[in-house]
Amino acid sequence: MRNKKIWFFGLYADPPVLLRVILALLPFVLLAVLYLAASNIRHAENPHDKLLPTVSKIVKAIENTGFKKNKRTGTYLLWHDTLASLKRLIIGIMSSAVIGFVLGLNMGLLPGINNLLMAFITFIANIPPLAILPILFISFGVDELGKVMLIFLGTFPLITRDIYLAVKKIPEENIVKALTLGASQTAVIYRVVYPQVIPRLIETVRLSLGSAWLFLIAAEAIASQSGLGYRIFLVRRYLSMDIIIVYVCWITFLAFLADFMLRKLISYKFPWYNLQRSN
Amino acid sequence: MQNEPKHLLFIEDLKKVYKNKVVLDDIDLAVSKGEFCTLVGPSGCGKSTLLKLILGQERTTSGRILMEGRELLLPSDSIGIVYQKYSLYPHLTILENIMLGKQLPVSLWRSFLKKKAIRLEAMHYLESVQLAEHADKYPHQLSGGMQQRVAIAQALIMKPKILLMDEPFGALDPGTREIMQVLILELWEQNRMTIFFVTHDLEEAVFLGTRILVVSQYYTHETNGKQGVNLGSRIVSDYALNRNGASSPQIKETAEFGQLIQRIRNEGFDPKQCQTASEFNLEHFDSFQTFG
Numbered sequence A: 001m002r003n004k005k006i007w008f009f010g011l012y013a014d015p016p017v018l019l020r021v022i023l024a025l026l027p028f029v030l031l032a033v034l035y036l037a038a039s040n041i042r043h044a045e046n047p048h049d050k051l052l053p054t055v056s057k058i059v060k061a062i063e064n065t066g067f068k069k070n071k072r073t074g075t076y077l078l079w080h081d082t083l084a085s086l087k088r089l090i091i092g093i094m095s096s097a098v099i100g101f102v103l104g105l106n107m108g109l110l111p112g113i114n115n116l117l118m119a120f121i122t123f124i125a126n127i128p129p130l131a132i133l134p135i136l137f138i139s140f141g142v143d144e145l146g147k148v149m150l151i152f153l154g155t156f157p158l159i160t161r162d163i164y165l166a167v168k169k170i171p172e173e174n175i176v177k178a179l180t181l182g183a184s185q186t187a188v189i190y191r192v193v194y195p196q197v198i199p200r201l202i203e204t205v206r207l208s209l210g211s212a213w214l215f216l217i218a219a220e221a222i223a224s225q226s227g228l229g230y231r232i233f234l235v236r237r238y239l240s241m242d243i244i245i246v247y248v249c250w251i252t253f254l255a256f257l258a259d260f261m262l263r264k265l266i267s268y269k270f271p272w273y274n275l276q277r278s279n
Numbered sequence B: 001m002q003n004e005p006k007h008l009l010f011i012e013d014l015k016k017v018y019k020n021k022v023v024l025d026d027i028d029l030a031v032s033k034g035e036f037c038t039l040v041g042p043s044g045c046g047k048s049t050l051l052k053l054i055l056g057q058e059r060t061t062s063g064r065i066l067m068e069g070r071e072l073l074l075p076s077d078s079i080g081i082v083y084q085k086y087s088l089y090p091h092l093t094i095l096e097n098i099m100l101g102k103q104l105p106v107s108l109w110r111s112f113l114k115k116k117a118i119r120l121e122a123m124h125y126l127e128s129v130q131l132a133e134h135a136d137k138y139p140h141q142l143s144g145g146m147q148q149r150v151a152i153a154q155a156l157i158m159k160p161k162i163l164l165m166d167e168p169f170g171a172l173d174p175g176t177r178e179i180m181q182v183l184i185l186e187l188w189e190q191n192r193m194t195i196f197f198v199t200h201d202l203e204e205a206v207f208l209g210t211r212i213l214v215v216s217q218y219y220t221h222e223t224n225g226k227q228g229v230n231l232g233s234r235i236v237s238d239y240a241l242n243r244n245g246a247s248s249p250q251i252k253e254t255a256e257f258g259q260l261i262q263r264i265r266n267e268g269f270d271p272k273q274c275q276t277a278s279e280f281n282l283e284h285f286d287s288f289q290t291f292g
């Protein structure tokens, strides 16, 4: 009895490897089966149903958007949109990261700067970014700058505050110790605190990417000529669910990939980061 | 005092008040070069605070602290410190942690050029705490005792005029603790260091020190007759211990050793036994008291 492994139920369940894989895949399989079944039923009733396109229609949509030049624009739509969106996303999140990092670092270390900025950044952080989207479009234009600004304003307060907290969490002993090792005050900031906070920055950027995507798609949906969000909201008018599904899957994949790569970057470049927190 | 420059560390009439709580009061202390001072006292009596003041991390409320006749305004490389925790940098390997003291004071470029020499020197210090084979590990991969040895090496590479230690072995198990005690005595001898060592373990204090300072808030004020917790702590005893070289842990078994510990316990740790200031047991030859 004692050696019997519990497969699934209870606090001490320890599923074997194969079962783990099956369990992980199960929800995906269920979703796919459910979709195919529903799609079949609808197509049996109405062969021209647009709401739940069949697999062949979706494959066709992939072909049309990803591998055929669009007749009207002369570009490969999917790649063209991806490029436009990624550019905005990356510029937006990078400027958030840089500015959030510099602000957070200085606020965490220098009481004077903290006094100057903390209340203001808390104020900005509490403005719902989408509510001021019209203001952004009016003041920065409906082109690239307005969208980048939305992503920036939506993500930088959180990054700033997260870096601030990470700096605050460095024990005072750690900093006094650096001074006794002959560090100047600048050296404390840039050679002792900075390298300890960098992995935290990557982590918080990783977590902010979710909201960055949200702001990107919202901005593109409202005013744009290209971009993944723009396309989804454009083809919605023609009820092209096939294209929408392809785009949504593609965005999900991109988001997953970014998350995965940033996680790997941390564990590869900063092997001490995740380990030291666990003890 | 006319003999100021004679002493490495000189503290006169020191008083430290946090908000309205007096932590330290009327501290007078002169420490000569080469001394191994151990500092004991009840929890919360202000031992760590005294170290922070010496280090320059905190300001005195009144009185002054001189290192070789000069006042320190900020922590600097003339004083080394080892804490119970957080002495090491988690993002650097063991060797890099020790190299840091040679790299931080110079520009990135210079420290890059001299990297090889610094590495060699750091390796030497790592060997002196018997951890050469762990050079490339990160701190979290070492045991508590090993981490403290690294912290000691990290401080030693600076050749500080005085090494402050705040309960450095407080988190170690008894066996490791004893090994560390012998190690620090050896290093103290070899490097002719001056050490200021805070502990709440009386046995450790008596075993290590050439001088034992008892700081306590349990005494009777000489003028107003007040007693106990509302007073700022003072040095209530100051013993000189003869030590010819590093002693072996066997002396902990002797009767004399036990008696001294008992005496210190009575003088500094028992709220019911308060001496008045005139009775303080200040037998160390550097000891002096001024009343301001």
Ligand SMILES: Nc1ncnc2c1ncn2[C@@H]1O[C@H](COP(=O)(O)OP(=O)(O)OP(=O)(O)O)[C@@H](O)[C@H]1O
Pocket (backbone or CB within 6 Å): B018, B019, B023, B041, B042, B043, B044, B045, B046, B047, B048, B049, B050, B200
């Ligand atoms: N920054 C501060 N603000 C206010 N009070 C403080 C501050 N730092 C220390 N104290 C108070 O000063 C007293 C002495 O603290 P300290 O840490 O020096 O004691 P300690 O002797 O090192 O104690 P322990 O043996 O527990 O380490 C305590 O009562 C503490 O509450």
Ligand SMILES: [Mg+2]
Pocket (backbone or CB within 6 Å): B047, B048, B049, B166
């Ligand atoms: Mg303390």
